[in-house]
Amino acid sequence: MPAIAPTLPTDTLSPPLPDDEVLLSLGLGADSVYVAWRLLSDPVGHGLREDLSNLTVVTSMTGDEWSDTIDLSRRFLLPLLAEKGVRYVQVARGGRWDADGYVVLSDTRNPVDIEPTGPWTLSDELRASGTLPMYSGGKHVCSIKYKGWVIDNWAADHMAPGYRHIIGYDADETGRARKDSGFTTNGRRPWYPLIAWQMSRPEILAGLRRAFGVDWPKSYCVECPFPSVAASREAHLERARRLPSEAAMAVCLEWTAHALNPLTTLYAGGTSLAELLAEDGNQAALAAAEEQLASVLWTVVRVRRVLPAKRSRWCVDRHGPRCEKCVRTPGSVRCPACRELKRQQCPPAERSALCSDPERKGRVWRSVESIGLPRSRAAAAAMLRRAAGRRGLEVEEAAGVERVWLSRREEGFPTTEQFFVAVPNVVEDKAMPGFHSRWTAQVARRTGRAATDPRPAAAAAGRRESADRPDTTDTAAWRQPALV
Ligand SMILES: [Zn+2]
Ligand SMILES: [Zn+2]
Incomplete structure (x- = not known):
């Protein structure tokens, strides 16, 4: 059994008092389901009221949970919650933007079903952007956005400050718990029962097997980038x-x-x-x-990327805002406090070639624009090949994807790339604000001349094609100057 991490605040390991309001974040996976089962089996022994009237269980639905997790929760957990009359709240993001808030999918002491999908799911977002969940730095960005954020907002509206918030971090996740214990929004006071009980995953799974006679699976989204380990x-x-x-x-x-x-x-x-x-x-x-x-319509898109160089160590040391102390010795190396200040770019007057590191990639700027109308997959592929042929360009086939390259990345940064490719017509046209000026500047650098036409291809083509004449503007859009 792992030892309790000494650095966790002691109150995060002590159970609530019968006067406390208690909120259990239920992820539908083994950890939090085990916590729910144990609390419901012996409420008083865990600081809850006998009738469980001070316990609320909440789940935020990402919309992409594996269905076996949902099914097991339906079969074993819901009857238990209903039998004990525990308030069970199911919430989800209300839409794409934070301003859309959250929606309550169900809120009852007699839950009869799991509502796994809200109006806007994680996969909706990924389809629209044509991206995947980020795994950089092991940060659970999507889990924060589709679970933590939703529950925090619901709790802010429904829980009184000082409530105990149960998170099912197991005994091997004290690092995550330590981080979480720092978040005290709305007077939230976390409780990590699995760490207090010194329960690691094997014991939790064994406990659930004893309770329900099944192997409880891990809860995560189908498109989660983590389970490849x-x-x-x-x-x-x-x-x-x-x-x-x-x-x-x-x-x-x-x-x-x-x-x-x-x-x-x-x-x-x-x-x-x-x-x-x-x-x-x-x-x-x-x-x-x-x-x-x-089964879906496809479209040909033009993809452009500007890959700038990352800000250099040298620049971080010298440029950017300065604190009171450092401002008196200009040109000196900035102190650590300076680096915490806002607006961490170098002042334009001080900018030099040394400010960027050509070996390292900075924040990438992307533009995606569809060319022509949606059509079948085969028709989109044909359109790509036909247009490439007209321009005398090759269709490259790599890992099952056909692309027509107009420019490829150079060695080092900054650099650009540009190609046409056929994709399902679910990806939205989008250029990040500021993309076009950066693109124009990079085209000028690569060609050694002033940039030609920074406008999106559709605008350059003059008009969108009509449905009955599907191919006419394809050629217009492709008559773009071959940028590099
Ligand atoms: Zn600089
Ligand atoms: Zn300083």
Whole structure:
């Protein structure tokens, strides 16, 4: 058994008092389900009221949870909550923007069903942007946005300050708990019972097996980038074999994101879900993905990226805002306090070639514009080849994706890339604000002359094509000057 981390605040390990309001964040996975089961089995022993009237259980639905987790919760957890009359609240993001708030999908002491999908899911967001959840730095960005944020906002409206907030971090997750204990918004006071009980995953799973007679699976989204790591990979692939059409959804997301960025794979280190499934012989999932891709309309898009150089260490040391102390010795190395100040760019007057590091990539700027109207997958592929032929360009086929390159990345940074590719017509046209001026400047650098036409291809084409004459403006859009 792991020792209790001495650095956790002691009150995060002590149970609530019967006068406390208690909120349990239930992720539907083994950890929090085990906590729920144990609290419900012995409320008084865990500082709750006998009738559980001071306990609220809340789940935020990402919309992309594996269905086996949902099914087990339906079968075993809901009857338990209903029998004990525990208030169970199901919430989700209300829409794409934070301003859309959250929606309550269900709020009852007699829950009869799980509502796994809200009006805007994580995969909705990924489809629209043509990207995948980020795994950089091990940060659970999507989990914060689709779970933590939703529950915090619901709690702010419904829980009195000082409430105890139960999170099911297990005894091996004290690092995450320590971080979480710092968030005290709305007077939230966390309680980490699994750490207090010194329960690690094997004991939790064994406990659930005793309670319900099943192996409780991990809760995570189908398109989660984390389960490729060795320990959970087997369970992940086994799940994909049982639920091929769900795995196929993630394959489609990966396919599109990869088409838009050849360096993208669902998992870190260039490991792709499609490859893992192929190695695993999961033809059912791959065939289902092909079917899903074939069932939607496609479009040809023009993808452009500006890949700037990262700000150099030298620049970080010298430029940017300065604190009271450092401002008196200009040109000196800034102190650590300066680096905490806002607006961390170098002042234009002090900017020099030394400010950027050509070896390291800075924040990437992307533009995606569709050319022409949506059409079938085959018709989009034909359009891509035809237009490439007219321009005398080659169609490159790589990892099952056909691209027509207008310019490729150079060695080092800054650099640019530009290509045409056919993708499912779910990706929204979008250029980040500030993209066009950066693109124009980079084209000027690459060509050694003033930039030609920074406008989006559709605007340059003059008009959108009409449905009855599908091919006319294709050529106009492609008559763009071949930028580099
Ligand atoms: Zn600088
Ligand atoms: Zn300073």
